[in-house]
Amino acid sequence: MIAPYPVKLIVVGAGLIGPRHAQHVHDNPITELMAIIDPQPDTKQIAQQLHTLHFPSISKFIEYCNSHKLPYPDGAIVCTPNHTHVKVAGELASYGIHLLVEKPIGSTPEEAKSLKVYTSLKNVRVLVGHHRRFNPYIMEAKRNLHKCGEIVGVQGSWMLCKPQDYFDVAPWRTKSCAGGVLLINLVHDLDLLQFLFGPIHRIYAELLPKRRDHEADEGAALTIKFKNGISGTFICSDNVTSPFNFENATGENPMIPHHNEINGIYRIFGSKGTLSLPDMTIFHQSHMKNSTWLEPLLQEQIEFDVAKLPFDSQLNHFVDVIRGNEDPYCCIDDGISALLCIDAVLKSIDTGMPVIVEDVKNIKSNDEALTLKELRFHLSQTGEASIPVRKFLTNNYASLKTQSNYKLPILIRESFGIPPSLTARFEKGREVKNSLDGLDEAGVAKALADILKQ
Template sequence: MTKVAVIGCGGMGNIHADRYRSMPGAKLVGVCDVNEAAASALGAAAGVPWFRTAAELLEATKPDAASIAVPTYLHAALIKEVADRGVHVICEKPLALTSEEAEEAVRYCADRGVRLFVGHVVRFFPSYEKLAEQVRPLGGEAGGVYHAKRAGSHPGLVQPWFKDADKSGGVILDLMIHDIDFILGTFGEAVEVFAFNRKTNDIDYASATFRFKNGTIAQLEAFWGYPGAFHTSFEYAAAGGIVRGESDSSESLRVRRSAPPGSGSGFVETPQSVLLEDPYYRELAHFLHCIETGEAPLVTAFDALEAVRWAEAALESAREKRPVKPRKEEKPA
């Protein structure tokens, strides 16, 4: 039985606590938040003790692992505080506000012998898993063209810190980073990014084009302030066919394969239904399994660092109005 605690009792903290409570092999032992009303409400709902600070929580409950679900600008300090106790860290994305902070967090946890996991949950959505499986059959070594979009209302309307780029990183670091992590994990080595960012008090929109070593071009869009429901979509097109998916179609995946030469029709369409599963449950269960077994996670700490590094490059590109190639970092052994 793995004892887990949750630091941060906002929306994501509630999700983590709820999933742990329903997970065989996991025992939620406590929650904390500087907002006493939020901490006490989640503690009461989950039937566990609540605390005002991480120090009080960690000292009283002695967890094996702790979820960090607080605003991004607090990640780096809390990762260190949890690691100093010898407790494994499960941190919500992004890992940190800057690549320097992210590198330090990875190194800090490694030096103390604790595991560091980062919640890039898109990798656990069934539709995106199926997409990743289709990339090589359809694109082969030559790669293809990818377009993805995610858009919704501005989170700063609910939590004002999102509108402060020094605390959230803005739409690229907080929202687009979902897709940045996915393309880096799916298409291999990226070599360059060219980005645009349009910001007002009410909207934060970004578009970024990533070029990959194998020739794949990935176009990402992220939009805070979209006047409609939150939604996501993606399309991958290559010589072997097209894969499309969108949240509005309940995570269904549509694959159109190129027909063999001389077959008459242009495409053979193969509808595919994807079983709906809760990706947060799958992600957290996977992380706890890795703690118990010592296995490497689907999303490594280095992957999370790379996502921050490329998000940072996109931000630089948008500021400088030019393509950017971030410094290359060797993956630790």
């Protein structure tokens, strides 16, 4: 079904990036911000400022929709901590909600592959939030790459200093399993490099010196070989004083000052010219038959509209993805490919050797990532509404245990006066709760069958 305008969206996660997403959804005339979901109490104030609802969890939001007979949202923007992306996305997909999942798509390629399999089964469309693909500087650079001729090399940097409160408000950013500049920030640039030049074949990486007392890395220097033969270097750090990074140079993030005089955070070297970003200057000798160092180079400034915000472009594209008008500009496989590059970086650091990047096609899904772990029936001992559930359990409990080879815990929780419900707990804590109120015995059986399909 094609979603009508405005497209109803929720934002899950109200940390550093969530409120920005929520503001863009609120301001966009073709989208409606249905709710913000985050367990932190101060999220309520953010929601009030945006004239929307706040819920502490997805299950509470779903309960609200069911009790008010409201349709579920058309889409959700997932911007929770990195290691929860697959868990949260899987829970939303179980309700048929289309997804924009912030990068990285998952903690591991295998986990992300399991999300791809699951969302495909649920007919849920997924856009991965590598939003810099929508940045006007990047889009214009891609359109003008041909002016460089045959591209030979690329040089890039992402260097700045994150303040201590960046880590204080989200301690997970200090952990090696989810934080660090490689997984949080370098993954953006590796995605952009593949977006511009194609798949990366091989990476060699050396860690930069650390100055913080954290588990997580503070950056690395890389040499990169692309499958098409292009070679490059890239250096990244979040603990140096420098404006040579995407945010400072482009003004993309309103929280980070824009230094519009910065140039050369990316330099693309080709047989006919060199393109510098974000100043969008091409150095060339197109007026000459053969290039030579004995003659001066001409400078050409590429003029284009820089006013379009990447988050707005990404949001408009997400609406088109939801409506079935476009395929995701950055799909789960693209997100997995960026993760595989990060994996290669980490393996290279561990071994001290260059590492070939694994092909996305070779990645097997981690079936455990979304596996059913437990069923819980909640009912009243004496309530009339719970009679069909009690009958269903009396008649079917033994066969349910047999069908699962007695490996699946099936719990019965009784409490006076509560409405009957069924909760399924999946791997990594994801839970799906269905109300059984008002259902007869056959309806309870169908509700169980539906939840087992997830």
